[in-house]
Amino acid sequence: MTHNSNAHDNGTLGAELPKFSVNVVPTDRLRREDLGTMLNRYRHGEITPLIFGDDNKPEAAIIPFAAFVRLMKYDHAAHVHAEAPFQAELSRRIQEPDASGEAGMTIEELAESLGPLGQQWADEHRAAQQEKRDE
Amino acid sequence: MSERQPAIRLLPTTGLKQDLQTLHDAAVMHPHGPEDRLLRVALNQMGRIQQGAPSTHPLEYMPSYPDLSDCETTYVGADPNAKPSHRIVWRERAPQCPGEPVTREIFALGERANGQAYYMAGQRLGRPVGFTLAELAAQREPIASPSRPRKRSISSFETPSMSEPDLQFE
Numbered sequence: 351m352t353h354n355s356n357a358h359d360n361g362t363l364g365a366e367l368p369k370f371s372v373n374v375v376p377t378d379r380l381r382r383e384d385l386g387t388m389l390n391r392y393r394h395g396e397i398t399p400l401i402f403g404d405d406n407k408p409e410a411a412i413i414p415f416a417a418f419v420r421l422m423k424y425d426h427a428a429h430v431h432a433e434a435p436f437q438a439e440l441s442r443r444i445q446e447p448d449a450s451g452e453a454g455m456t457i458e459e460l461a462e463s464l465g466p467l468g469q470q471w472a473d474e475h476r477a478a479q480q481e482k483r484d485e
Numbered sequence: 486m487s488e489r490q491p492a493i494r495l496l497p498t499t500g501l502k503q504d505l506q507t508l509h510d511a512a513v514m515h516p517h518g519p520e521d522r523l524l525r526v527a528l529n530q531m532g533r534i535q536q537g538a539p540s541t542h543p544l545e546y547m548p549s550y551p552d553l554s555d556c557e558t559t560y561v562g563a564d565p566n567a568k569p570s571h572r573i574v575w576r577e578r579a580p581q582c583p584g585e586p587v588t589r590e591i592f593a594l595g596e597r598a599n600g601q602a603y604y605m606a607g608q609r610l611g612r613p614v615g616f617t618l619a620e621l622a623a624q625r626e627p628i629a630s631p632s633r634p635r636k637r638s639i640s641s642f643e644t645p646s647m648s649e650p651d652l653q654f655e
Contacts, residue, residue, distance in 0.1 A: 440611075440624070454494035454588065457532045460502070464509040467521065471528050 375402040377409075388412050495535045496590040500609040504594040522563035523571065527594055530561050530573060534589055540575070550600060551607020552617050556592070558602075571595065572602035 375384075380402050388400050392414040399417075403409030458475055461468035497505075508527070512520040534540075540557030556576045562569035575591040592609050595602030607614065612621065 441622075454496050457495060457528060457535050460495070460497050460505070460531070461528050463502070464505055465513065467509055467512050467524060468505075468528070471525055475528070475532060 372401045372408050374406050374408045377402050377404050493535055494586045494588045496588050498592050501591045519563045527561050530559050548615055550603050551612040551614050572597050574602055574606035
């Protein structure tokens with residue numbers, strides 16, 4: 351289903367429509383026969399929408415189904431366009447989370463980066479490793 | 486760099502560095518206290534992880550936790566006479582190119598109590614509780630709700646033929 355939000359219009363070429371006026375049919379004057387008439391017109395290639403609502407406010411529109419599908423396509427394309435970077439980032443995080451820009455380091459380097467106790471541990475660890483290698 | 490190039494590339498994540506820094510700073514405040522001992526034991530264990538030591542055990546998926554089934558856990562504790570109080574959560578990744586070393590990423594050093602270490606690791610991995618890795622990966626695909634029987638499915642948003650009589654709407 352399409353939606354009423356125009357959030358994805360930002361930056362979309364041609365998204366801003368020029369001003370236009372519409373004839374609003376009051377809801378209580380809409381008859382069942384009008385629907386048949388509109389359908390017949392659409393079958394003959396007309397595309398003019400039937401716009402109706404209360405208090406002279408355009409609240410709903412009857413449009414050719416092909417036009418509705420075109421609107422859905424537009425919304426879908428905008429959705430996919432907006433989602434692509436998000437999904438790429440999500441995918442990257444699932445595959446390689448928390449690894450952005452982080453280089454590998456040895457445990458001694460990691461310990462030294464902490465402060466004096468870490469440096470002390472690193473010195474002791476290096477000495478113990480050296481001793482092991484010398485044996 | 487004075488160390489020999491290890492066969493395993495250790496990748497301490499930002500979160501792990503924070504865990505260690507917090508522990509280190511507490512240890513500085515209490516020399517020879519439990520934090521000091523835990524810091525040394527944890528660094529020793531991470532040194533072993535870097536040298537290729539196996540974990541205490543691999544993790545499995547549990548619905549009340551984030552899915553860490555691709556991770557391992559290593560037990561650590563300051564008191565050798567008590568059950569290990571902390572967990573190191575890490576994961577091994579195969580090299581992406583031939584000749585590169587295996588990478589071991591360490592995500593968290595946290596308390597065992599209440600599964601804190603595992604929730605922290607899950608959060609850092611961006612994994613919500615109760616979703617399997619397969620489900621999270623599937624969220625990358627568009628979600629389609631199954632069509633109800635009376636609903637006409639319009640594949641690929643193509644405009645239907647005007648002559649088809651069976652379109653129904655709800």
